[in-house]
Amino acid sequence: xxxxxxxxxxxxxxxxxxxxxxxxxxxxxxxxxxxxxxxxxxxxxxxxxxxxxxxxxxxxxxxxxxxxxxxxxxxxxxxxxxxxxxxxxxxxxxxxxxxxxxxxxxxxxxxxxxxxxxxxxxxxxxxxxxxxxxxxxxxxxxxxxxxxxxxxxxxxxxxxxxxxxxxxxxxxxxxxxxxxxxxxxxxxxxxxxxxxxxxxxxxxxxxxxxxxxxxxxxxxxxxxxxxxxxxxxxxxxxxxxxxxxxxxxxxxx
Amino acid sequence: xxxxxxxxxxxxxxxxxxxxxxxxxxxxxxxxxxxxxxxxxxxxxxxxxxxxxxxxxxxxxxxxxxxxxxxxxxxxxxxxxxxxxxxxxxxxxxxxxxxxxxxxxxxxxxxxxxxxxxxxxxxxxxxxxxxxxxxxxxxxxxxxxxxxxxxxxxxxxxxxxxxxxxxxxxxxxxxxxxxxxxxxxxxxxxxxxxxxxxxxxxxxxxxxxxxxxxxxxxxxxxxxxxxxxxxxxxxxxxxxxxxxxxxxxxxxx
Numbered sequence: 001x002x003x004x005x006x007x008x009x010x011x012x013x014x015x016x017x018x019x020x021x022x023x024x025x026x027x028x029x030x031x032x033x034x035x036x037x038x039x040x041x042x043x044x045x046x047x048x049x050x051x052x053x054x055x056x057x058x059x060x061x062x063x064x065x066x067x068x069x070x071x072x073x074x075x076x077x078x079x080x081x082x083x084x085x086x087x088x089x090x091x092x093x094x095x096x097x098x099x100x101x102x103x104x105x106x107x108x109x110x111x112x113x114x115x116x117x118x119x120x121x122x123x124x125x126x127x128x129x130x131x132x133x134x135x136x137x138x139x140x141x142x143x144x145x146x147x148x149x150x151x152x153x154x155x156x157x158x159x160x161x162x163x164x165x166x167x168x169x170x171x172x173x174x175x176x177x178x179x180x181x182x183x184x185x186x187x188x189x190x191x192x193x194x195x196x197x198x199x200x201x202x203x204x205x206x207x208x209x210x211x212x213x214x215x216x217x218x219x220x221x222x223x224x225x226x227x228x229x230x231x232x233x234x235x236x237x238x239x240x241x242x243x244x245x246x247x248x249x250x251x252x253x
Numbered sequence: 254x255x256x257x258x259x260x261x262x263x264x265x266x267x268x269x270x271x272x273x274x275x276x277x278x279x280x281x282x283x284x285x286x287x288x289x290x291x292x293x294x295x296x297x298x299x300x301x302x303x304x305x306x307x308x309x310x311x312x313x314x315x316x317x318x319x320x321x322x323x324x325x326x327x328x329x330x331x332x333x334x335x336x337x338x339x340x341x342x343x344x345x346x347x348x349x350x351x352x353x354x355x356x357x358x359x360x361x362x363x364x365x366x367x368x369x370x371x372x373x374x375x376x377x378x379x380x381x382x383x384x385x386x387x388x389x390x391x392x393x394x395x396x397x398x399x400x401x402x403x404x405x406x407x408x409x410x411x412x413x414x415x416x417x418x419x420x421x422x423x424x425x426x427x428x429x430x431x432x433x434x435x436x437x438x439x440x441x442x443x444x445x446x447x448x449x450x451x452x453x454x455x456x457x458x459x460x461x462x463x464x465x466x467x468x469x470x471x472x473x474x475x476x477x478x479x480x481x482x483x484x485x486x487x488x489x490x491x492x493x494x495x496x497x498x499x500x501x502x503x504x505x506x
Contacts, residue, residue, distance in 0.1 A: 016284075029443045031269075035288045039311040046310060053306060057299060058292040112442075189365075190282045191451065198444065 013075025022201030069204030120169030266328025275454030322457035373422030
């Protein structure tokens with residue numbers, strides 16, 4: 001029965017590992033079980049075991065799950081790959097559909113406000129991942145921009161109206177928001193700073209009912225910018241070039 | 254160091270079993286780990302094992318915990334006794350202080366609103382447990398009434414201004430709120446319907462810094478009304494009286 005769809009969700013875009021089993025969308029959501037772990041231990045050592053534990057403690061198995069939803073990021077490259085790989089593996093093994101939900105959308109959806117909402121995740125390198133949202137009536141916050149990666153100062157200067165900031169970028173660049181935005185800026189609580197898997201589940205329920213699934217074999221996270229490894233590939237550092245040239249020379253010798 | 258106080262919290266006042274490890278109060282809170290289980294399995298079979306799992310997954314032990322906080326209710330009698338007994342046992346065994354937090358206060362603290370806030374928990378027997386709250390500025394919702402147990406109709410008739418209702422009593426008596434309060438009533442999301450142990454932890458942090466502890470040997474939950482068992486003791490049913498009288502008579506013979 002579609003109304004009883006049970007969705008298993010996970011998000012490891014940030015330092016927090018969040019997992020949930022939910023039914024229903026935002027209007028009729030129920031959290032069957034959820035867990036969050038943010039103790040600095042790598043997600044790869046915790047994610048699969050925690051999913052297994054949560055199902056077991058709820059007297060459920062993967063057979064009971066209707067779909068598997070994953071937080072697509074943006075966020076930590078390694079984190080995104082761990083949850084995507086885990087979700088794909090579970091989908092492949094259990095023949096369940098895969099649903100992707102933006103981690104920024106999940107953060108924004110924890111806020112109900114008539115003001116402009118801006119989700120900001122710390123992107124390191126003195127940048128934030130972000131996206132703008134608005135709530136219409138009782139509906140959950142919906143995007144009113146494309147996601148972006150920006151220096152916090154540049155982002156703050158673009159905000160010309162009262163705004164609610166939410167995400168782990170709020171604390172990470174607290175001084176910037178205060179300096180540039182002053183009283184115009186309301187900060188969501190620390191409790192809302194990470195993408196929560198139960199919210200990923202509620203957003204995924206909408207996609208489930210619309211058959212909006214990702215291809216299990218080729219789905220990729222929403223990285224938003226190239227990783228350090230990719231950047232090195234495009235423009236190899238000097239030492240690397242020298243070694244490569246030397247090696248090539250030797251090989252040609 | 255008091256600033257790094259790690260608080261282990263649990264609440265089983267409702268059908269939801271909620272456990273959290275947190276540091277800090279509302280202004281600087283961090284959720285180290287949390288779990289919620291609401292799959293209809295009795296709390297007594299889940300609570301202690303889940304606490305153990307959460308500590309283990311966070312690479313922590315009870316030795317690392319500064320205090321143990323428990324949701325005092327009101328709520329399910331059996332639920333309240335399970336978490337209180339568990340918390341007391343852990344405190345006694347590890348020599349940690351015990352902190353009690355009202356489960357209604359924890360529910361209300363999930364709401365930030367300039368309106369009156371009313372926490373309502375389903376008390377069965379066509380009644381709700383409730384309490385009124387207001388937010389002042391950036392502060393968390395604080396009580397502006399004593400907790401009470403009332404029929405939902407009687408409660409609704411007392412509310413003369415716009416109100417945010419929060420707790421599992423919102424859904425349980427949805428028709429009453431709509432009929433009596435109409436547009437005056439805003440309902441918090443289902444996500445906020447149960448007392449969350451992380452919020453219990455943030456509220457407990459204030460008490461920790463004020464040395465506001467409960468006596469481990471004599472602390473009791475905030476039941477608000479007598480249990481069925483107690484009511485039977487005060488006014489034994491007719492059959493019981495007859496049997497007792499008959500027995501007494503026999504003994505006197």
